[in-house]
Amino acid sequence: MTSAHLKEEIIAYSKTIGIDQIGFASTDPFLTLKERLITHRELGYESGFEEPDLDKRTEPSRLLPEAKTIIAIALAYPSKMKNAPVSKKGDRRGIFCRASWGEDYHHILRRKLEKLEAFIEEKVPDAKSVSMTDTGELSDRAVAERAGIGWSGKNCAIISPEFGSYMYLGEMVTTVSLEPDQPIEDQCGTCNKCVDACPTGALVQGGQLDSGKCIAYLTQTKGFLPDRFRKKLGNRLYGCDTCQVVCPENKGKDFHHHDEMEPDPEVVKPKLEPLLTISNREFKNTYGSISGSWRGKKPIQRNAIIALAHFKEESSLPALYALLKEDPRPVIRGTAAWAIGTIGGGEQSENALKQAKEREKNTDVQAEIHKGLEILLNEQL
Incomplete structure (x- = not known):
C-alpha cells in the first residue's frame, strides 16, 4: 500500500469513528513555538499546568525517536445548551464553560485515538504510536496549526473554517510516514474583538496570553482569588468562554455530533447554594464525569461563593x-x-x-x- 493510499484510508476511517477533522504534520521541531514558550516563561505568563520541559513540548522525536508523522484530530462540541435553566433571584445558578459540558473530553479523545492507533497497526503491523491530549507533552494548538486543522487565533485557540474554535484537540505521533497537510493562513486580520473583550486583560495581544490573569485558569486555582479578579468572575464556576463567544468565526457554530458531549443542564448550570455544602461523595457522583471536576470541589465552592456575591x-x-x-x-x-x-x-x-x-x-x-x-x-x- 502506498503512503498516499494509506493516508486516504486513515481519513476515511476517521470519519466512521466520529472524528470531525483530521490533519497530518511533520515531526520537525517546533522552533518558533519554542522561542515563544521561552519568552512566555521569561514574562511569567505560564499557568504551571503545562509540561515544564520545553524540549519535550517542541521536539516530537523525544517522545518517539523514530517518529515520522503527527496526526492531529479535532472533535466539534456544542456551543448552545438545550433547555438551559434560568438563574433568578433566590435561585441563582453558576455556569461551567462549554469545554466542560458532557463527558470529560480527555476520555472521549483517548477512545478515538485508541481506535485510530489500532486501525493503523492493522494496516502497518510494525508501526509504533504515542497519543495524547492537552495533558500530554506536545502543544495541541501548534500541532493542529501545522496539520491544517485551523489557524491559531488571537484568542489563543485553533479556529477551523468549518467548526470555529469549539473543538477538542488531540494528536498521535507515529512512525508511519504520511504526506503532511498545508497549514491554513491566519484569517483573524485586523479583528481584535477577543482581545478587547477579555474580562481581565489576560490576552496581552493577539496570540499571547498571560495565564495568571486568565479567568479559565483562575477558576482552577485553590487559594484565595486575588481581589482584583473577584468581580470579574461573574457566575463562572469553571472556565471562561468570552474570547470564543465574541469571535465572529464562531457565529452560528453549534455542533451536536457526539451524544457524550451533550450537557446535563442541571450539572453544567447548577444551583449555587447547594454547592456550598455538597459532600465529597455527592460532588464525585454529580460532577466527577466532567472535565471541570478535576481540581476537586474546593475551587468550585469558592467560585460559587464569589458568584453569590456577584448576584x-x-x-x-x-x-x-x-x-x-x-x-x-x-x-x-x-x-x-x-x-x-x-x-x-x-x-x-x-x-x-x-x-x-x-x-x-x-x-x-x-x-x-x-x-x-x-x-x-x-x-x-
Missing part, C-alpha cells in the same frame, strides 16, 4: 454565615466573609463578621473578615 444574593446569607463559622477550610471561610460584606445584610451581617473576627485564628481569614467589614460599613454610609 448580591441576600437569601444565601444564612448559608454563608454557616460557612464562616463552621467550615474547616480557611479559603472557604475567608471568601465567605468577603462575600457577606459584598452582599450586605445590615446589622446581622455585621454581627456575624465581628463574631468571626473574635474567634478566627488564621491571619488570611482575618484579613478577609476585615475586607468584608470594610465593604459592609462603607455600603451603610
Whole structure:
C-alpha cells in the first residue's frame, strides 16, 4: 500500500469513528513555538499546568525517536445548551464553560485515538504510536496549526473554517510516514474583538496570553482569588468562554455530533447554594464525569461563593454565615466573609463578621473578615 493510499484510508476511517477533522504534520521541531514558550516563561505568563520541559513540548522525536508523522484530530462540541435553566433571584445558578459540558473530553479523545492507533497497526503491523491530549507533552494548538486543522487565533485557540474554535484537540505521533497537510493562513486580520473583550486583560495581544490573569485558569486555582479578579468572575464556576463567544468565526457554530458531549443542564448550570455544602461523595457522583471536576470541589465552592456575591444574593446569607463559622477550610471561610460584606445584610451581617473576627485564628481569614467589614460599613454610609 502506498503512503498516499494509506493516508486516504486513515481519513476515511476517521470519519466512521466520529472524528470531525483530521490533519497530518511533520515531526520537525517546533522552533518558533519554542522561542515563544521561552519568552512566555521569561514574562511569567505560564499557568504551571503545562509540561515544564520545553524540549519535550517542541521536539516530537523525544517522545518517539523514530517518529515520522503527527496526526492531529479535532472533535466539534456544542456551543448552545438545550433547555438551559434560568438563574433568578433566590435561585441563582453558576455556569461551567462549554469545554466542560458532557463527558470529560480527555476520555472521549483517548477512545478515538485508541481506535485510530489500532486501525493503523492493522494496516502497518510494525508501526509504533504515542497519543495524547492537552495533558500530554506536545502543544495541541501548534500541532493542529501545522496539520491544517485551523489557524491559531488571537484568542489563543485553533479556529477551523468549518467548526470555529469549539473543538477538542488531540494528536498521535507515529512512525508511519504520511504526506503532511498545508497549514491554513491566519484569517483573524485586523479583528481584535477577543482581545478587547477579555474580562481581565489576560490576552496581552493577539496570540499571547498571560495565564495568571486568565479567568479559565483562575477558576482552577485553590487559594484565595486575588481581589482584583473577584468581580470579574461573574457566575463562572469553571472556565471562561468570552474570547470564543465574541469571535465572529464562531457565529452560528453549534455542533451536536457526539451524544457524550451533550450537557446535563442541571450539572453544567447548577444551583449555587447547594454547592456550598455538597459532600465529597455527592460532588464525585454529580460532577466527577466532567472535565471541570478535576481540581476537586474546593475551587468550585469558592467560585460559587464569589458568584453569590456577584448576584448580591441576600437569601444565601444564612448559608454563608454557616460557612464562616463552621467550615474547616480557611479559603472557604475567608471568601465567605468577603462575600457577606459584598452582599450586605445590615446589622446581622455585621454581627456575624465581628463574631468571626473574635474567634478566627488564621491571619488570611482575618484579613478577609476585615475586607468584608470594610465593604459592609462603607455600603451603610
